[in-house]
Amino acid sequence: MERTHMRRQVGLMRQSLFTQGFLDEQFIQLEELQDDANPNFVEEIATLYYCDSSKSLQTIEQALEKTPHDFNKLDNHMHQFKGSSSSIGAKKVKDECQQFREYCKAGNREGCMRTFQLLKKEHATLKKKLEAYFQMARQAGPLETASRPK
Amino acid sequence: MTVEDQSDRFPEGMRVLAVDDDPTCLKFLEGLLRKCKYHVTTTNQAIKALEMLRENRDKYDLVISDVNMPDMDGFKLLELLGLEMDLPVIMLSGYSDTELVMKGISHGACDYLLKPVRIEELKNIWQHVIRKKKLEPKDQNKSSNQGKACNGTGECVRGASPTGSADQNGKLNKKRKDQNGDEEEESEDDEHENEESSSQKKPRVVWSVELHRKFVAAVKQLGVERAVPKKILDLMGVEALSRENVASHLQKYRQYLKRLSSGIVASLGGKESSYVRMGVLDGFGDLHSLTRSGRLSSTALPSYTSGGMLHRLNSPAGLSRGGITSSGLVPPGHSQNFSNYINTFSKFQPTVPADQSPNLFQATPASLELNQLQRSKCTTHTGKPYADNDPTSYAASSRFQDSGVSCSTLPSDSDFSSNALMLQGIPQQKHGMGVFGNQPSLKVSYDSGISGSSNFLDYNRCSESFQGGAQLSTFPSNSLPMSEPFIHSQLLASNLGVSSSRPQMGNTLNDFSSVSALSAPVDELRGSIQNQEGLIGDVVPTINYTPTQRWEEHKRDYDHDWSQTFRTINSLGSTLGVDGLVSQSLDQNDAVCNYERNSSLFDQLNGATATVMQPSEADNSFVETKMKPNEDYFLEQTKSPNGFVQNSYESLNDIMSTIMKREQNDENMLLDAEFGFDAYTLGSCI
Numbered sequence: 001m002e003r004t005h006m007r008r009q010v011g012l013m014r015q016s017l018f019t020q021g022f023l024d025e026q027f028i029q030l031e032e033l034q035d036d037a038n039p040n041f042v043e044e045i046a047t048l049y050y051c052d053s054s055k056s057l058q059t060i061e062q063a064l065e066k067t068p069h070d071f072n073k074l075d076n077h078m079h080q081f082k083g084s085s086s087s088i089g090a091k092k093v094k095d096e097c098q099q100f101r102e103y104c105k106a107g108n109r110e111g112c113m114r115t116f117q118l119l120k121k122e123h124a125t126l127k128k129k130l131e132a133y134f135q136m137a138r139q140a141g142p143l144e145t146a147s148r149p150k
Numbered sequence: 151m152t153v154e155d156q157s158d159r160f161p162e163g164m165r166v167l168a169v170d171d172d173p174t175c176l177k178f179l180e181g182l183l184r185k186c187k188y189h190v191t192t193t194n195q196a197i198k199a200l201e202m203l204r205e206n207r208d209k210y211d212l213v214i215s216d217v218n219m220p221d222m223d224g225f226k227l228l229e230l231l232g233l234e235m236d237l238p239v240i241m242l243s244g245y246s247d248t249e250l251v252m253k254g255i256s257h258g259a260c261d262y263l264l265k266p267v268r269i270e271e272l273k274n275i276w277q278h279v280i281r282k283k284k285l286e287p288k289d290q291n292k293s294s295n296q297g298k299a300c301n302g303t304g305e306c307v308r309g310a311s312p313t314g315s316a317d318q319n320g321k322l323n324k325k326r327k328d329q330n331g332d333e334e335e336e337s338e339d340d341e342h343e344n345e346e347s348s349s350q351k352k353p354r355v356v357w358s359v360e361l362h363r364k365f366v367a368a369v370k371q372l373g374v375e376r377a378v379p380k381k382i383l384d385l386m387g388v389e390a391l392s393r394e395n396v397a398s399h400l401q402k403y404r405q406y407l408k409r410l411s412s413g414i415v416a417s418l419g420g421k422e423s424s425y426v427r428m429g430v431l432d433g434f435g436d437l438h439s440l441t442r443s444g445r446l447s448s449t450a451l452p453s454y455t456s457g458g459m460l461h462r463l464n465s466p467a468g469l470s471r472g473g474i475t476s477s478g479l480v481p482p483g484h485s486q487n488f489s490n491y492i493n494t495f496s497k498f499q500p501t502v503p504a505d506q507s508p509n510l511f512q513a514t515p516a517s518l519e520l521n522q523l524q525r526s527k528c529t530t531h532t533g534k535p536y537a538d539n540d541p542t543s544y545a546a547s548s549r550f551q552d553s554g555v556s557c558s559t560l561p562s563d564s565d566f567s568s569n570a571l572m573l574q575g576i577p578q579q580k581h582g583m584g585v586f587g588n589q590p591s592l593k594v595s596y597d598s599g600i601s602g603s604s605n606f607l608d609y610n611r612c613s614e615s616f617q618g619g620a621q622l623s624t625f626p627s628n629s630l631p632m633s634e635p636f637i638h639s640q641l642l643a644s645n646l647g648v649s650s651s652r653p654q655m656g657n658t659l660n661d662f663s664s665v666s667a668l669s670a671p672v673d674e675l676r677g678s679i680q681n682q683e684g685l686i687g688d689v690v691p692t693i694n695y696t697p698t699q700r701w702e703e704h705k706r707d708y709d710h711d712w713s714q715t716f717r718t719i720n721s722l723g724s725t726l727g728v729d730g731l732v733s734q735s736l737d738q739n740d741a742v743c744n745y746e747r748n749s750s751l752f753d754q755l756n757g758a759t760a761t762v763m764q765p766s767e768a769d770n771s772f773v774e775t776k777m778k779p780n781e782d783y784f785l786e787q788t789k790s791p792n793g794f795v796q797n798s799y800e801s802l803n804d805i806m807s808t809i810m811k812r813e814q815n816d817e818n819m820l821l822d823a824e825f826g827f828d829a830y831t832l833g834s835c836i
Contacts, residue, residue, distance in 0.1 A: 024264055033181035041181055049174040080218065083244040084174035087266045 006140035013133050022126050026089030043134045050127055055072045056081045057120060064116060074112065075104040092122040161276030165209060169199040169227070170216035175265060179214065179242070182269050188276075196222035200230060207235045211279045214263075217243035217250065225257045232258035238278040242267065274343065357399060361388065365399060374407065579613040 017023045027042075034041040048063065060077045082097035096119035103111030166188045170176040176192050183190040192208070193199045196219050203210060213231055217224035228239050238260040243250060246264050254262040260278035263271055357365070368385035369377040386396070688787040 029269065030178070030181070032269075033178075033182075033185050037184070038181065045174060045177045045181070048177050052173050076218075079244055080172060083265050084172045085176045086244075087172075087175045 003141060004109060006136065010133070010140045017129060017133065021091050022129060023089045024091040026086060028089070030088060034144075043138075046088055046130050046134070048082055049060045049090075053084060053123065056084070057082050057123065060116065064113060069107075069109050069112065071104045071107055071112075075101055078104065083114060090123075093119060093126060129147055159187075161279075163189050165189045165211045166191070166275075166277060167199060167210045167213045168192045168215075169196055169213065169219070169224075170194060170215070171196075171219045171221070175216070175242075179267060182267060182272050183214075185269055186272050186659065188272075195219075196227045197225070203231065203235055207237065210237060212238050212240065212275060214240045214242055214275070217241055217245070217254070225253055228254065228257045228259050236282070238282045240275055240278065264358070311646065361386075362399075364388065365396070365403070369400070369403065374404070475554065589737050 018027075030042045030045060038044075056077065060074065060081065063074055063077060078097055078100050082094055082101070085093045085097060096115055100112060100115040100119060102116055166183055168176060168178060168179050168183065168190060169192075171194050173194060176194055180190050180192050191202070196215070199213070201224075203213070215224050217226055219227075224241060224243070228241060231237050231239050239258065240261040240263060241254040241259045242263050242265060244265040251262045260282070261275065341662060364386040365382060367452055368382040372378070377400065378392045379400055382400060383391060383393050383396045599792070743802065
C-alpha cells in the first residue's frame with residue numbers, strides 16, 4: 001500500500017513536470033532508454049547535465065559581465081547550453097535559451113541580462129524538482145521511472 | 151561476441167565511435183545507440199577519437215561526431231577521418247543551417263543529423279556502413295566478395311560487419327580484379343579475416359611513395375585504362391606485393407583519377423583519403439598533425455596525415471589531382487619553386503605525376519601542413535583573402551587557374567606540392583607572378599591542394615606575396631602533416647598565405663630568394679594557418695575544380711618533365727626521396743616550408759624532415775639539375791628569379807638549418823616517411 005501510494009505520488013509528480021512545462025518529450029525518450037542494462041540512465045544523465053551546465057552558466061555569466069558584450073560568443077555558448085538542455089528535455093530552460101539567443105542576435109544587452117536571470121532561475125527550479133522526483137522514484141521502486149504520463 | 155555473430159546480426163553490434171564534447175549530449179547519444187543495439191565507444195575529445203581510430207581503425211564501423219567541439223572542428227575531424235580511414239562519418243549538430251550541412255557533405259560526411267537526435271534516425275545509420283563497403287570495392291570485387299564472403303549473412307554483413315577487417319581487406323583484397331585462382335583464396339582469406347578481424351588480417355600494405363611511384367609508372371606505362379593488376383605487379387617488380395594489393399590500390403587510384411577529372415572536390419577529399427590512406431595511413435597512423443582542431447581545412451585538402459593529413463597526402467591521386475586542381479596556389483614567388491613545382495605538377499598529372507608526386511610529397515612535410523592549412527583555411531576563407539590579392543588569392547578558383555601555380559613555394563610537399571604549386575603558379579603570371587606566367591597550364595595541378603591552404607593562411611598576404619614562395623613556407627608550419635597530397639593543397643593554401651607573407655619578402659615571384667624569408671613567414675603562416683582551419687577546405691574545393699581541368703590538359707606536357715624531374719630527384723634524393731624531392735620541388739623553399747609545417751603535420755614525418763634537411767646542400771645542385779629538364783617551363787620563369795634561385799638555395803640552406811633546428815624541437819616531423827606517403831597524399835589533400 002505504501003508502495004503503491006508512493007508510486008502514485010511519483011507518477012503524479014512526473015506528470016506535473018510535464019504539464020507544467022518543465023519537461024518535454026525528450027525526457028520520455030530518456031526514460032525509454034532506461035532499462036535493465038541502464039537502470040539509472042535518466043538520473044545519471046540528469047546529474048551529468050547539471051554538473052556540466054553549471055559550468056556553462058558560469059562561463060556565460062562571466063561573458064555577460066564583460067562589456068561590451070560579445071554577442072557572437074554569447075550566442076555560441078548559449079547554443080551549446082541549449083543543446084544539452086534539450087537533450088534532457090528541460091523545456092523551460094530551453095525556451096529561455098532560445099529567448100536569450102534572440103536577444104543576442106538583436107544585440108539587446110538588457111534583454112540578454114534579463115533572460116539570463118530567468119534562465120538561471122528555471123535551471124535551478126528544474127534541478128530541485130528533478131532531484132525530488134528522482135529521490136521519490138528511488139524510494140518507490142525502479143518501475144516508476146519508466147512509466148509514461150497518463 | 152565474435153565477429154561472426156556480429157555480422158550475422160548486423161546492424162546489431164555495429165561498432166560506433168561517438169564524439170561530442172558536451173557530456174550530456176554524449177551520454178544521451180550513447181544511450182540511444184545502445185538502444186539500437188550498437189556497440190558504442192564514446193569520447194569527448196576529437197583528438198582522442200583520432201588517436202583511437204588511428205590506433206586501430208578496424209575497431210570501428212562508423213563514427214558520429216559533433217560539429218562544434220573546442221579541441222578540433224568537427225569538419226576537420228571529418229576530413230581527416232575520411233582521408234585517413236575511409237570510415238563513414240556522421241555529423242551531429244544543433245545547427246541546421248544549409249551551409250553547414252553543405253559543408254558537411256563537401257567534407258565527406260555520410261549524413262548530417264540535428265540535435266537532439268532521435269532514435270529513429272539512429273536506427274538507420276548502419277546504411278552508411280554498408281554503402282561505403284559496397285562502393286569501395288568496385289564491381290569486380292563486390293560480386294566476388296559478396297559471393298564468397300557471405301557467411302550466410304549476405305552481402306551486407308560481409309561488407310558491414312567486419313568493417314574494419316573488410317575495409318582493410320578491401321584495400322588488399324577488395325578488388326579482386328585478378329581473381330582467377332585467387333578468388334577462392336581471397337574469399338577464404340577475406341572471410342577468414344572478416345571473421346577474425348584483427349588476428350588474421352593480412353598485413354596491410356603500406357603504399358610508400360616509392361611504391362606508389364613504381365605503381366604509377368607501371369600504370370602509366372600500361373595506360374590507365376589498360377592497366378591490370380597483374381601486369382602492374384610484374385612491372386613494379388616488388389616481391390612483397392600481391393596482386394590483390396595492387397588491385398585494390400589500382401581501384402583507388404582510378405577513383406582518384408576520376409575524381410580529379412570530374413572535379414568533384416568533395417569526393418576528392420574522401421576518396422583520396424582512402425587512396426591515400428592506403429599508403430599513408432599505414433605508415434603514419436599517428437600523424438596527428440591534423441588535429442588541428444577541426445579546421446576543416448577544406449574538404450579538398452587531403453586530410454592531414456597527422457590528423458588525417460596523411461590521408462590526403464597519401465592518395466597520390468589526390469595530390470596531384472586534388473592539390474593541383476585547386477592549386478593555383480603555388481607560390482608565385484618562387485620562380486625556382488615554380489619550376490620545381492611545375493615539374494612536380496607535371497608529374498602530378500593523374501597518371502604521370504602520381505609517380506612523381508610521391509616523391510615530392512615525401513619531401514614535403516610542409517605540404518602536409520599546407521593541406522591542413524588549406525583545409526582549414528579553405529573553409530573559412532575561401533574567397534576572402536584573395537579578393538584583394540587576386541593574383542595571389544587562391545580563394546578564387548579562378549584565380550588559381552590563372553596563377554595556376556600560386557603555390558610554388560609549397561615546400562611542404564616538397565616535391566609535389568611545390569611543383570604542383572609552382573606549376574600552378576606559373577600560369578598565373580598574370581597576376582604578376584612572373585614565374586607563373588609561363589605556365590598557365592600548370593596551374594591545374596597543385597593548387598587545389600595548396601591553394602586551399604594558402605588562402606587561408608594569409609589572405610591578406612596572399613595578394614601580394616603570392617609570389618613569394620613564402621607562402622608556402624607558411625604552410626609548412628601549419629599543419630600539413632598530411633601526406634603529400636595535402637601538402638600540396640596545403641601548399642596551395644599556404645601559398646596564398648605565403649604570398650601574403652611574402653610581402654615581407656619582397657613579393658612577387660622573384661622572391662625565391664626569399665626562401666630565407668620564408669622561414670619567417672612560415673611562422674606566420676603557421677599561426678594563421680592554425681587559425682584558419684576551415685578555410686582551406688573551402689578554398690580548395692573551389693580551386694580544385696578549375697585547376698583540375700587545366701591539369702588534365704597539361705598533364706601530358708608536364709608528365710615528361712616531371713618524370714624527369716622526379717627521376718632525377720629521386721636518384722638524387724635520399725632514401726626517402728625527400729632529398730630529391732626537396733630539391734626538386736621547392737628548391738629548398740619547400741624544404742624550408744616543409745619544415746615549418748612539419749611542426750604540425752610532421753609528426754609522422756619526423757624522419758622526413760631530417761632527411762629533407764640534409765639535402766639542402768644537394769638541393770642546390772639538385773635544383774639546378776631539375777631545372778634543366780624543365781627548362782622549357784621553368785627557364786622562362788626562372789630566368790628572372792635565377793638570381794633568386796641561387797639565392798634561394800643558399801638561403802634555403804640557411805633556412806633548412808633553421809628549420810632543422812626547429813624540427814628538432816617540433817614533435818614528430820612527419821617529414822620522412824610521411825612525405826613519401828604517396829603522391830596521393832598531396833592529391834588527396836585536395
